[in-house]
Amino acid sequence: MRYDRIYLDWDGVMWDFMQAYLDWHGIQEKLMTDRWDFYSDLGMTEEEFISSLKRLPKEFWNQEKYITDEAKALVEWARENGDTVKVLTVTGGDNACLSGKRDLASRLFGLSVYGVKNGLNKKHYMATAGKTNLLIDDSLENIYAWEQSYADGTNYGYIWPAEYNKGEEGRFYFDKSWLQLPAIKKKAHWALTDSDRSALLKEMAAEKEEKPVLDYDGMEEAKRRKMTPMFSGCLAYFPDALAQVAQNSMVGHYQHNDPTEPMYWDRSKSADELDAIIRHLADHSKDPYDADGRLHLSKVAWRALAMLQKFIEEENSNE
Numbered sequence: 001m002r003y004d005r006i007y008l009d010w011d012g013v014m015w016d017f018m019q020a021y022l023d024w025h026g027i028q029e030k031l032m033t034d035r036w037d038f039y040s041d042l043g044m045t046e047e048e049f050i051s052s053l054k055r056l057p058k059e060f061w062n063q064e065k066y067i068t069d070e071a072k073a074l075v076e077w078a079r080e081n082g083d084t085v086k087v088l089t090v091t092g093g094d095n096a097c098l099s100g101k102r103d104l105a106s107r108l109f110g111l112s113v114y115g116v117k118n119g120l121n122k123k124h125y126m127a128t129a130g131k132t133n134l135l136i137d138d139s140l141e142n143i144y145a146w147e148q149s150y151a152d153g154t155n156y157g158y159i160w161p162a163e164y165n166k167g168e169e170g171r172f173y174f175d176k177s178w179l180q181l182p183a184i185k186k187k188a189h190w191a192l193t194d195s196d197r198s199a200l201l202k203e204m205a206a207e208k209e210e211k212p213v214l215d216y217d218g219m220e221e222a223k224r225r226k227m228t229p230m231f232s233g234c235l236a237y238f239p240d241a242l243a244q245v246a247q248n249s250m251v252g253h254y255q256h257n258d259p260t261e262p263m264y265w266d267r268s269k270s271a272d273e274l275d276a277i278i279r280h281l282a283d284h285s286k287d288p289y290d291a292d293g294r295l296h297l298s299k300v301a302w303r304a305l306a307m308l309q310k311f312i313e314e315e316n317s318n319e
């Protein structure tokens with residue numbers, strides 16, 4: 001089961017409206033409440049509050065810094081679980097508010113915004129026949145109106161948990177730990193019990209810890225051979241690059257030896273590996289091809305392999 005549409009509330013869910021309002025009006029005291037109708041703590045009536053909202057310009061409503069910590073993960077979660085995701089928010093018929101919110105939601109999340117005059121009007125976005133809609137909102141009233149509105153389809157509502165909306169039946173609350181589940185497991189969230197969820201979270205933590213350690217020095221010889229994938233980890237990774245390296249061996253044979261003899265590596269010739277590597281790297285940035293038509297990078301690779309081979313042989317002979 002997926003939801004046909006998921007509507008995300010904006011203020012108090014995606015955007016910290018209260019903090020934005022306090023900052024904008026230069027109110028520094030920390031309010032002792034988290035209630036959505038915090039205006040009464042500012043000594044305002046509802047009417048005064050609403051008329052103060054109408055005076056707020058678009059620049060107030062599109063401030064990115066008040067996007068909540070969970071907003072991004074919530075949008076991802078919604079996209080995993082719903083065919084369509086929209087923002088459904090109260091704009092009170094105010095154009096500055098609607099266009100500010102639209103700006104921000106579309107720029108940051110690619111979401112479109114539906115504005116309603118008041119929270120109870122969200123119910124007009126209820127599901128039509130055969131459809132299932134979900135609203136995530138921090139207002140209890142909005143959720144109850146939504147769920148109880150008459151519709152042919154099915155309306156689900158989740159309360160976005162906050163200090164001011166605690167204490168209702170647990171099943172109504174959006175569980176923020178869902179946002180931490182890996183994408184593939186998020187999909188079945190409605191089928192998960194609490195113990196499923198905590199097992200999943202534990203599993204994720206364990207996966208992080210139990211990464212096996214690769215210790216070639218401590219391995220038995222047989223294991224080490226098995227863990228040295230010369231074909232799948234070397235030839236299959238770099239087939240084209242290694243073909244270039246092999247050709248360079250032949251080029252060197254033609255250049256330094258008698259080409260009528262079978263190919264061999266005369267290690268006494270041109271043994272300045274480090275200088276040669278730097279030279280070819282520097283030249284590569286001007287023109288990728290050397291004067292003889294070979295790629296400088298293929299010569300860097302050949303020289304690096306030559307140096308590595310000599311280094312290892314030297315180490316082994318010292319053991």
Ligand SMILES: [Mg+2]
Nearest residue numbers: 009011012138
């Ligand atoms: Mg809200």
